[in-house]
Amino acid sequence: MSEKYAVPATGALIFNENDEIFLMQSPKWGGQWLVPGGKVEKGDTMEETVKKEVREETGLEVSDIEFLEAKDGGNPEDFERDTHFIFLNFTCRAEDQEVELDEREAVEYRWIDPNEALDSDLEINDSTKDFIREYLG
Numbered sequence: 001m002s003e004k005y006a007v008p009a010t011g012a013l014i015f016n017e018n019d020e021i022f023l024m025q026s027p028k029w030g031g032q033w034l035v036p037g038g039k040v041e042k043g044d045t046m047e048e049t050v051k052k053e054v055r056e057e058t059g060l061e062v063s064d065i066e067f068l069e070a071k072d073g074g075n076p077e078d079f080e081r082d083t084h085f086i087f088l089n090f091t092c093r094a095e096d097q098e099v100e101l102d103e104r105e106a107v108e109y110r111w112i113d114p115n116e117a118l119d120s121d122l123e124i125n126d127s128t129k130d131f132i133r134e135y136l137g
Helices: 046-058 114-119 126-136
Strands: 007-015 021-026 032-034 037-039 062-074 085-094 108-112
Touching: 007 046, 007 062, 007 126, 021 046, 021 114, 032 126, 037 046, 046 062, 046 085, 062 126, 085 126, 108 114, 114 126
Parallel strands: 007 085
Antiparallel strands: 007 021, 007 037, 021 032, 021 108, 062 085
16 A cells, blocks of 8 residues: 655654663564564554654553654665655654564563663664664764
């Protein structure tokens, strides 16, 4: 199914108390590693969307949500559907580290230093790599 318009979607770069970031492996993105996030639904704010998507996908509650960037995600070939994304990327803090994956959006996860993530052998999708680089400046 193809979307008629570009889709606004939030992304959440979640930090734990050790300043590690949360990455999850997603079947919807060809098994690549990425950050939680999802479409902004009518009536929801971007911050509400961050909280809701993170909770649904990971079981985590987040706070200290801060906007980082808006980025044209284009029409990624590695996503399961023909969709043009506008990524609305946020940083936030996990209130705890009790993860409960939903098994549809994510099948595995890890906490990792952001610099180490970029240098790791994890297959991190391109938009997530760009998001981490933007954060690191």
